[in-house]
Every structure is written in structure tokens, then in C-alpha cells.
Amino acid sequence: MKRVCMTLLSFALVLALAIAAQAGPVLKMATTTSTDNTGLLGEYIVPQFKKDTGIEIQYVAKGTGAALKMAEDCNVDVVLVHAPAAEKAYVDKGVLMDRTEVMYNDFVIIGPESDPAGIKGMSVTDALKTIAAKKAPFISRGDNSGTHKKELALWKSAEMPVPDKESWYVSGGQKMIATIIMAEEKNGYTMTDRGTYIKYADTKGGNPALKVMVEGDKVLFNQYSVLAVNPAHCKDAQYDLAKKFTAWMASPEVQKAIGDFKLLGKQLFIPNAKK
Template sequence: MNLKRFLSTTLIAFLLVFIAACGNTENDSNEGATPEQETPTKEEAVDATELILATTTSTQDSGLLDEVIIPLFEEEHPYKVKTIAVGTGQALEMGVNGEADVLLTHAPDAEQELVDNGDVQNYKRIMYNDFIIVGPSADPAGIKGLEVSEAFQKLYDENAVFVSRGDDSGTHKMELGLWEAINITPTDNSSYVETGQGMGNTLQVANEKEGYVLTDRATYLAQKDNYSDMDIIVEGDDALLNIYHVMEVNPEKNDLINNDGANAFVEFLIKPEVQDAIEEFGKEEYGQSLFFKYTE
């Protein structure tokens, strides 16, 4: 073989190897994989493990979700919790519409309607605390120490500033029930204010307006350093019990419901060690539990 032919043959061989290498570049990431074994995209991986939790703002504003429940759950289970913190009424509506996988709320009467209608299942009571009336330290309406029905009546009679969430949340539902129990329409009071916002923002408005407000104890204790001129004015009444339930959205709502994740979340919350962790939350910082375990 002469030198010219040798060089030509070598060049052709080199080009064939180069072209073959370029053709295989796109398949390097899945080398040796069958179609069923190909690595899923990032979006596919997130969709497969995401768990949508619709819950009341109090569970988030208090820190219980982000500091205790979600970290413990994600450590134990292969799900990434996406929290949507809204008023309980809106959270329940998301369940009816199949827009969440699992619900954590605190309006038993409204929740029972979803249970009866088959919108949710595996309905479990998991914890409780209580509602309190918070107001100016000076208590201009003079309601300190009264029973809640007497306190609401006097707030109305005195035309005292009362700040309501006005958002169909569990707290708002409780407040409206207390007014209804004494046959009063609160909006007849010219000093009645509706924020349409969550508990934290509503407390802030009450503080600014030197008004009274019904709040869950956990959110108030978690944020009370922001309200130096406000105190707990009314507490301890049996009518102010605040019970939280967790429930799975009926998987028949749509094909996207993550029922395995929802079931795992419900069963996780009723485990004894998780119940203990819920009750321990807040003890060191606030000197008392923000929530108490309450399983059926």
C-alpha cells in the first residue's frame, strides 16, 4: 500500500468514527436504559411526589406546620408537601372541587357536610386548642373575665371596635356562631370591621385600631410580641373549644388526586409520637402548648 492510499483510508476511517460518536451524543444520558427505564424529567418527578395540603392559616401562622409536621412527614415519606394556607371555608371548597389531596381544618360542622356528601374520607380528629378574645390592655369595653356570650353582648352595646376576619375561615365561622347565639347581627355595629384576611393580618388591624378580635390561641401566642398593648381579655369558656380535623379528598374527584400521599399524611398525624410532638410544640418558647393532641 502506497502512502497516498494509506492516508486516504485512515482519513475515511476517522470520519466514520467521528460521525458515529456525534450520533450517540444525545443518548449518553440514558446509555444502557430501556424505554421504561429512562430517567424522568424534573417536572415528572415533582408531579409524581407532590402532595397538596389545603389548610387553615392558623396551622401555618403558629409555626406548627413548617417547624414540626411537614419536616417530620417529609423525612419519613417520599412526598413533597405543597401547603396552601387559606381560610377553612376556602380549604373545604378546594376539597369539594378536587383541587387538593388532603385537608387540615377547624370547622367541624362544615367539615361534616363534606363527610356526609362523600367529598372527603378517612376523617380524623387530631388536635385542639381554644379561641380567645384579645383586645386593648386597658379594656375600654369592660369585658374582661366575662363569659363569651356576655362579652359579645357588651361589645355590641358599647359599640366597641371589633375586627373580624370576614373570610369564611374556621375562626370567622366560630365568631358568627357566637353572634347568632345571642341574636345579634354584628354588621349593625358601626364599629365592626371585616378584613377579609388571615389571622395574623387581622390581629395587626385590631392592634392598629385598638379593637377587639376573636383569635385562636396559637396564632396569638406565636405573634404576641408584635402587639405589646394587647392582652387576652376573655378565655376559658367551653364554647371557645377549637378542634382540628384532617381528611383525605375523595380520590374519585379526579385522576390527579394523590390518595396514597393523602392517606400517608392522615395516618402520620395520628401516630402517637407525632401527637406527642404536636403537644410539645411551643412549650419551651411560650411556656404552654399551642395545640393539644386529640385523637379518636
């Protein structure tokens, strides 16, 4: 009986080692909800990176603020986010390194087709002032995401306090698609990145209830970057895997694939890795 038990134990150990070897390396990543909501992450990046490198990506999609905190807490090896000022602050703190710009899109303010506040075609500053003056419902992400950080910066640039005590201003604390749906239900306005808006429009058969009201202002530029967790900050950070992911995202083949990723015939992200 003892010999049988030892044989079974040995077999179990060999099997476990074989499964572990077959599983291969795993890169842990925190990213923003827009890369996930649009489908770019799940439909292209994750499976193609595994196919090209043999490295599996395990990811969590959160607001950029939460993604950066996961890096600080040593819970991930790499981040793919879109809040440049916050990213650079984490680099300065020694949490992140090797910031590499890989793609961009832009932010847009969307609202009901009837445009009850009359903001269509306005500058961002004029639109925000008009929404506030008319007390039109505005749904904020309210979650410290990259989009939320940008929204707060836009109120500041409009020389207005964030109206978070006003009844017409709703801090949803939700991801982007959920925030858009909330704005739709309240016949109000919100701000989103264009990629997520196109995804939302696609789920509505190309005819969404909320339309783009404000766009094209240079302050609405939305840069996405990859940053590796600094192994000097997190001793177990898999820096080599993070470097491979960064180089892969910036490669000509992947940059082309990002540019080719479309819904409703529209480009969701524009590649811009430095050559």
C-alpha cells in the same frame, strides 16, 4: 449532527426521568392559616413528614372555607382544617372522607390591655353584647375561615344579628395575624385561636399590646382534623398518600411532638387523636 442531537435528546430525557424519580411523591394539602402562622406546619410537620416517609407536602394555607373549596375543586389531596360542621357537610356531599381528629386548642377574645369595653372575664355572650352596646371596635376575619365561622356562630348563640352593617364592626378579610395587627392599630377587639395568639405574643417579645379578655367558655373549643379528598369525587386524588399523612399525624410520636411544640413556654396545640 443528527446523531449528536439524538444523543443530547436522550441525555435530556434520562436526566428528566432521574430528577422526577429523585423528587419522589408529592402530597397536595390545603390547610388553615393557624397551622402555618404558628410555625407548626413549616417547622415541624412538613420537614418531618418528608424525613419519615419520603413524601413531600406542597401546601396552601387559607381560611378553612377556602381550603374546603380547594378540595371540592380537586386541587388538593388532603385538608387539615378546623370547622367541624363545615367538614361534616363536605363529608356528607362525598367530597371528603376519613375525618380524623388530631389536635385542638381554643378560641379567645383579645383586646387592649385598658379594656375600654370592660369585657374582661365575661362569658362570650355577655362580652359580645357589651361590645355591641358600647360600639367598641371589633375586627372580624370576614373571610369564611374556621375562626370567622365560629365568630358568626357566637353572635347567633348570643341571639344577636351579625353587626356587619355597623361602623364599629370591621370585616377585614385578612388572615389571622393581619387581623390581630388591625385590631391593635384600631385599639379594638378580635377573636383568634390561642395558638396564633401565642405566636403573636412571641413576635412582641412576650408583651403584646392585645391581651386575652375572654377565655375558658366551653363554646370556644377549637378542634382540628385531617380529611382525605374522596377519590370517587376527584379521580386524580392521591388517596394513598392522604391516608399515610392521616395515620402519621395520629401516630404516638407525632402526637407527642405536637404537644411539645411550644412558644413562650406555652403549648399551642393539644393532641387528641383517638388511640
